[in-house]
Amino acid sequence: MRPILECQKLTKKYGNFFALSNVDLSLERGKIVGLLGPNGSGKTTLIKLANGLLTPTEGHIMINGLEPGPATKKIVSYLPDHSFFNGHMKVKHLMAYYADFYRNFSTERALKMLDALEIDKDKRLNALSKGAQEKVQLVLVMSRDADLYILDEPIGGVDPAARDYILRTILSNYSENSTVLISTHLITDIEQVLDHVIFLQNGQISLNTSVDEIRTEYGKSVDALFREVFKC
Amino acid sequence: MPWNLDDDRPIYLQLMERIQHDIVSGTYQPGDKLPSVRDLAVDAAVNPNTMQKALSELERCGLVYSQRTSGRFITDDAGLIRQMRTEMAKEHIRDFFVQMHKLGFSDEETLDMIRRTLKGETHETDS
Numbered sequence: 001m002r003p004i005l006e007c008q009k010l011t012k013k014y015g016n017f018f019a020l021s022n023v024d025l026s027l028e029r030g031k032i033v034g035l036l037g038p039n040g041s042g043k044t045t046l047i048k049l050a051n052g053l054l055t056p057t058e059g060h061i062m063i064n065g066l067e068p069g070p071a072t073k074k075i076v077s078y079l080p081d082h083s084f085f086n087g088h089m090k091v092k093h094l095m096a097y098y099a100d101f102y103r104n105f106s107t108e109r110a111l112k113m114l115d116a117l118e119i120d121k122d123k124r125l126n127a128l129s130k131g132a133q134e135k136v137q138l139v140l141v142m143s144r145d146a147d148l149y150i151l152d153e154p155i156g157g158v159d160p161a162a163r164d165y166i167l168r169t170i171l172s173n174y175s176e177n178s179t180v181l182i183s184t185h186l187i188t189d190i191e192q193v194l195d196h197v198i199f200l201q202n203g204q205i206s207l208n209t210s211v212d213e214i215r216t217e218y219g220k221s222v223d224a225l226f227r228e229v230f231k232c
Numbered sequence: 233m234p235w236n237l238d239d240d241r242p243i244y245l246q247l248m249e250r251i252q253h254d255i256v257s258g259t260y261q262p263g264d265k266l267p268s269v270r271d272l273a274v275d276a277a278v279n280p281n282t283m284q285k286a287l288s289e290l291e292r293c294g295l296v297y298s299q300r301t302s303g304r305f306i307t308d309d310a311g312l313i314r315q316m317r318t319e320m321a322k323e324h325i326r327d328f329f330v331q332m333h334k335l336g337f338s339d340e341e342t343l344d345m346i347r348r349t350l351k352g353e354t355h356e357t358d359s
Contacts, residue, residue: 030281031281032279164234164277167277168274168277171270171273171274171277171279171280172270172274188239191239192234192237192243192276192277192278192279192282193277193278193279194279195279195281195282211243211279211282212242212243212244212282212285215240215241215242215243216242219240219241220239220240221239221240223239224239224240
């Protein structure tokens with residue numbers, strides 16, 4: 001099967017600055033992948049390229065063999081690192097809005113998750129706490145039957161109990177054909193659910209391996225290795 | 233409850249140990265059907281592929297067998313389970329002695345302390 005995401009010599013320059021340089025990467029289906037790196041290492045740039053919000057300076061990025069565009073947006077469910085909804089809308093209206101946009105959105109699944117997280121669907125997004133707003137966005141993104149979920153810092157603002165619930169949701173919802181790409185700084189919290197980790201350093205991939213290979217080879221957790229590799 | 237896992241050892245090994253432990257302690261009886269990979273993974277809060285690897289390894293050592301359509305089962309071989317139980321006990325004892333050596337106790341001193349502890353002596357004298 002062709003990789004769900006593939007980069008060939010992918011380069012993105014902002015002026016003279018290389019945000020990404022010559023990245024070769026291939027993500028298989030059915031994996032949960034952690035995209036890890038310090039601030040400014042190129043994580044969000046890579047994610048924006050995958051979603052067609054930026055265009056490469058050089059090289060290619062392909063989703064399921066296609067350049068990012070309307071066809072790939074159908075199969076990619078993307079959670080940006082900032083709020084992307086109109087805060088005046090009520091949660092239930094946001095749900096209808098998403099159902100309108102995406103044929104693969106499951107209202108039933110979203111309702112179930114919102115109930116479990118005790119979110120009032122009649123409230124406006126603005127009226128919810130910051131953590132609850134993040135939960136709503138993540139719930140909507142995870143309620144699509146997508147081939148690729150791209151989550152940019154999904155769990156930063158939510159409490160540990162909700163974090164556990166969300167990770168569980170990711171584990172039980174993603175199918176064998178879909179891949180989840182998660183960028184985060186909270187490595188300890190998600191390490192156990194990852195198949196694979198990618199370390200980005202100054203716009204280049206410095207490590208691309210499995211969690212258990214890291215533990216076998218270095219005798220330490222991904223979090224501990226991260227702290228060592230990116231020591232300030 | 234997510235399973236308690238150390239962060240410096242491979243996850244699949246720890247999952248294997250946990251399931252072995254559940255077999256030996258009787259949580260799973262010989263011949264019992266195991267939950268699905270997905271359910272076990274969600275329960276442990278680990279990646280399903282990692283759980284899959286742990287189960288394949290257990291299958292390789294014969295503790296678990298799979299039937300093509302109906303799922304995975306615990307072995308019926310009571311001898312094998314007993315043997316694993318002994319292996320695990322030996323490992324605990326080896327670990328214990330390593331720790332005691334680190335504290336500066338010889339094997340003899342350690343054995344002596346075990347005997348005295350079993351007899352219920354709470355205050356041991358420094359030899």
